[in-house]
Amino acid sequence: MPKLCCFVCLITILFQLTNLASSKRQQVPTPPLPLSPLPSFSQLKWQQRELIMFLHFGVNTFTDSEWGTGNENPEIFNPLGLDANQWVNTAAEAGVSLMILTAKHHDGFCLWPSKFTEHSVTHSPWKHGRGDVVQELVNAAKARGVDVGLYLSPWDRHDPRYGHDLQYNEYYLAQLQELLTRYGDVREIWFDGAKGSNAPNMSYYFTDWFAMVKELQSSINIFSDAGPDVRWVGNEKGFAGSTCWSTINRTSLSIGNGSIVDYLSTGDAKGTDWLPAECDVSIRKGWFWHKSETPKKLSELLEIYYNSVGRNCVMLLNVPPNTTGLISETDVQRLREFGTAIDTIFSKNLAENCFVKASSQRAGKGGGFGPENVLDDDHLRTYWAPRDGDGISDDHWIEIRAADEGLRFNVIRIQEAIGLGQRIKRHEIFVDGKLVAEGTTVGHKKLHRLENGVIDGHVVRIKIKESRAVPLISSIGLHFDPYWHPNRQSLT
Ligand SMILES: *[C@@H]1O[C@H](CO)[C@@H](O)[C@H](O)[C@H]1NC(C)=O
Ligand SMILES: *[C@@H]1O[C@H](CO)[C@@H](O)[C@H](O)[C@H]1NC(C)=O
Ligand SMILES: *[C@@H]1O[C@H](CO)[C@@H](O)[C@H](O)[C@H]1NC(C)=O
Ligand SMILES: *[C@@H]1O[C@H](CO)[C@@H](O)[C@H](O)[C@H]1NC(C)=O
Secondary structure (H helix, E strand, O other): OHHHHHHHHHHHHHHHHHHHHHHHHOOOOOOOOOOOOOOOHHHHHHHHHOEEEEEOOOHHHHHOOOOOOOOOOHHHOOOOOOOHHHHHHHHHHOOOOEEEEEEEOOOOOEOOOOOOOOOEHHHOOHHHHOOOHHHHHHHHHHHHOOEEEEEEOOOOOOOOOOOOHHHHHHHHHHHHHHHHHHOOOOOEEEOOOOOOOOOOOOOOOHHHHHHHHHHHOOOOEEEEOOOOOEEEOOOOOOOOOOOOOOEEOHHHOOOOOHHHHHHHHHOOOOOOEEOOEEEEEEOOOOOOOOOOOOOOOHHHHHHHHHHHOOEOOEEEEEOOEOOOOOEOHHHHHHHHHHHHHHHHHHOOOOOOOOEEEEOOOOOOOOOOOOHHHHHOOOOOOOOEOOOOOOOOOOOEEEEEEOOOOOEEEOEEEEEEOHHHOOOEEEEEEEEOOEEEEEEOOOOOOEEEEOOOOOEEEOEEEEEEEEEOOOOOEEEEEEEOOOOOOHHHHHHO
16 A cells, blocks of 8 residues: 555656646747847838938039039029929839938938028029928828938038038038938938038038937938948949848948948958948939930849848839929839839748648748748748757758649848847758759848749759858748849849
8 A cells, every 4th residue: 555655656756747847848949149249229120121222403404414513593493394393103102101302411401491501402493582492392101101312422522611520510410400300200311421522621520420329319320331230242233242141340331431331341250340331323324314314224224132131131223203293104114114123023932731740940930930930921030940059050041842833933032130140151952862042141132033044843952051140041932033134234
């Protein structure tokens, strides 16, 4: 009897122990540790926009020039048919969610009625001097749920205070305060170091400017050669480096410094700051509208898209309104084609119904980090994570396997869960065992447009060859781009 009792006791204890162990097993597995530096909330939101629009508009539009002298008579500014709804509709139809206007360009003419200068719309015949282009854009954008950003040129060729450090910096800060308090939320502000070689010598109080911007707007991103939120990519062609880190050392950057353009375009795997790159480019040759210019071909715009959005950047496409105050029909048409092309290529993921498996997965099957996460609609918060502790040099892979008929595609899309840091340093892609593409960084989005054109295959394997920590892949897509004809490129 005591023996039996003991036995029952033992069983009970064992049972409780197993219970304890299994309740431990039932704890929901946690995400892996992030790898710093990390994006801020506003930087992440900005990155997900992918395509944003610039509007260069002002006295240059009426003088057929790119850089005004500052001596333009405000009387020349008279865009009789100005309709910001047309700008916003054009943008929204192409998938643009943020539009940045040149509130003031180098010529110093202000598109809003600034009380600190006479050189503005107030002294133009447009709307009898009662117009405000910034307000028109803000109203139109709000009606369609599009966000607004502003450019306020530091170089000012009109204002006599330019060249006098204290007076000009006060003037500039006064205008920043007007722009960032009168018009509601402003999502991006653009600063640059552009300046003529014979311009007066002066210093800009960037530290004060940036602090003022952050004081007045909570969700804004500040763009400049050196950030602090978004960096210039280092050229005006719209191309990022084929390696492109969102991380860089801010201390190595300065505004208007020509010697850092290569560093800007690739970023820095060891960078201590999250400072992703924006690729600015114009739909035409110039930034302002010129009667003699025409928009770029669709194939050129797609080339830029693959080399900017497809290289972990945001594409900032300039579309200049004409002297009527409207976006020219040719440009409207081209943007419509561009938007349609992006939809055609990317709205269907050919991998959608495929099987997917991986070298390993964090927390095992059902743990929430399986490879199936790369085929869902969430491209940020759900992801495949390999088991960690494997060491960062391990060969991690993920594989997409077609059901029966096989797959026919010419574009491969890979996205990292960048909310936990940018990690992948080198990767290779095999189709049915054959290497078809290789690359370095991935980041928010890497697009491989296959050099050899369309591929028919069954098994697509992505190998992560090198990574700063375990790779976290949030999305993979196989796409068909009907506009991509690598062998006939000159004809398109
Ligand atoms: C501009 O000013 C800085 C210091 O304020 C000086 O070092 C530099 O030589 C000046 N450049 C010219 C072109 O005057
Ligand atoms: C330009 O950047 C380089 C590299 O960071 C730096 O050595 C140099 O001093 C910078 N020049 C200016 C004018 O800021
Ligand atoms: C950036 O900073 C990190 C950390 O201090 C350093 O290891 C790296 O070498 C720096 N990169 C450059 C290009 O100086
Ligand atoms: C500006 O674009 C609009 C809309 O496409 C067009 O009707 C107008 O004629 C254009 N103005 C000029 C000066 O080309």
